[in-house]
Amino acid sequence: MSGARLGRVLALAAASSLVLAACAGGGGGGGETGGDASTVKIGFMGDLTGENSAIVIPPFNGAKMAIAEYNAKNPAVKIELEEYDSQGKPDQATSLITQAIGQDKIVGLIGPAFSGESKAIGAQLEENKIPSVSPSATNPGLAANGWTYWHRVVANDDDQGPGIAEFLVTAKSPKKAFVLSDDQEYSVGLADAVAKSFEGKGVTVERDKFAKDASDYSSTVTKVASSNPDVIVFGGYYAQAGRLLKQLRDGGVTATFASGDGSLDQQLVSGAGAQAAEGAVLACPCNIPSPDVTGPLKTFFDNYKKSANADPAIYSTEGYDSATAFIKAVEAGNTTSDKINEFLKTVSFEGVSKPIKFKANGEPENNSIFVYQVKDGILKLLGPAESAKLEG
Structure with missing residues (x-):
């Protein structure tokens, strides 16, 4: 399935809300824009069609499922998932994030999925005050850049x-x-x-x-x-x-x-x-659920299989948890990138992959291998x- 087709479901699901957002003048953007939005845009960036896309499609599917479940509750502010297929290439990621920030007015980014592209666009995200949560970028140096809008849910x-x-x-x-x-x-x-x-x-x-x-x-x-x-x-x-x-x-x-x-x-x-x-x-740094799991992981396994028409795979739970961090921010009434980022500093919840809480440098508190x-x-x-x- 192509990356383009995968993203259209949520775009269509949020169409009515987009119309309302357009009338109200809300919807996305960095800093303090989007405060009166009835729809906010969260991006997902990673290799969706390239040679290593099998690592990225599962977390994308997890993120997509989390946001679809949230939107199905008919919340006051819905989330539109915008996808950015970088094919894992840093130069492509640089071009895409310019579009995501300048044209699409995203208020947050799930990803980038890989470390090279994360390094390439981190400064742009920081400069434009766009919070990011990566489900899978593991290079240790990413946490040493002094970025205050950068986070990940996996051990480095x-x-x-x-x-x-x-x-x-x-x-x-x-x-x-x-x-x-x-x-x-x-x-x-x-x-x-x-x-x-x-x-x-x-x-x-x-x-x-x-x-x-x-x-x-x-x-x-x-x-x-x-x-x-x-x-x-x-x-x-x-x-x-x-x-x-x-x-x-x-x-x-x-x-x-x-x-x-x-x-x-x-x-x-x-x-x-x-x-x-x-x-x-x-x-x-991922625990892939198997068919014989029980409890919340069993619920996730069954729902993911229905949603993605595939068993959970690498970083599917981390993609879900990355999206959930943004969802919790929006549920708490935060619709601007600045306020979402402030919320992420203190967010703490029992994720599907692990308990989710971020250190001051954006690293996860939990780091099992x-x-x-x-x-x-x-x-x-x-x-x-x-x-x-x-x-x-």
């Missing part, structure tokens, strides 16, 4: 990197690790965090980096094969991870392969081939990183 790679390394040290007792990345912001940041954690535990680390758009990794494969490491960790997305893992296995490299949340998708298996992917370890493993061609949750056990 300074948590995820050690989670991967510590799990592998416990499970495999490696003496040597080979840590790889491509040249994307997220990939480099996660690889750095993993390498630092390995070194802190006395594991010898070798490194290599390749271009994001490369298709032939033979040089890297040769280096890894020559090193003969006990474990390999790639900090990057599944589109690159699948090709890399296939070529490593074809090159005779049999060491345990691990990666982070960017590779946590079934397309890692299809990209590498089931045989090559078997046993691969994936970490994520979970470990998954490819077993019989399927991604299987092993549990929290501190207690998960490797299978096979």
Whole structure:
């Protein structure tokens, strides 16, 4: 399903409210505009049609579902979800956010989904006083920019990197690790965090980096094969991870392969081939609900499946919670970007993914890391990183 079609449902649902907003002169905008709105606009930005869109469509579907549920209650102020398909490209995100702020007058942004695009537009959001909540951007440096309008609901790679390394040290007792990345912001940041954690535990680390758009990794494969490491960790997305893992296995490299949340998708298996992917370890600051969950997660699972016509996947719960943070702000009577941002400073609620509350720098208070493993061609949750056990 294309990104364009996905957004139209909410736009149509809010059409009558838009007419009222136009008559009243309300509806969106940064700073103190939109105060008398009967409809406000919240954007969603991320890769909806690009090569790594499988990571972003689930949180988009989660956000869309949360807002649809809210609008179905016929509140005094409805929310219109505007979508911005950046395809994960920072330069495209820069162009889109200019449109979102200047033309569409959004009062908040869910996303950006990836770290590179988050870094690229953070200053624009800050300058225009547009609050953002990312469901999935994990680069640690994003919290160090002094931005006061930026938030995320996931643990960063300074948590995820050690989670991967510590799990592998416990499970495999490696003496040597080979840590790889491509040249994307997220990939480099996660690889750095993993390498630092390995070194802190006395594991010898070798490194290599390749271009994001490369298709032939033979040089890297040769280096890894020559090193003969006990474990390999790639900090990057599944589109690159699948090709890399296939070529490593074809090159005779049999060491345990691990990666982070960017590779946590079934397309890692299809990209590498089931045989090559078997046993691969994936970490994520996300707890993906399974069909046998109970309680609120069961309700979410069933509603999401009806809404998206698919089971919940990576960051679907985080997308829902990111949208819910904005929904709670609007429910409390905040319709300008400034007032919404002030509300986000103190928001606290039991989210679907975890309890949601932000630190002063926009980081989440809760930062659990979970470990998954490819077993019989399927991604299987092993549990929290501190207690998960490797299978096979």
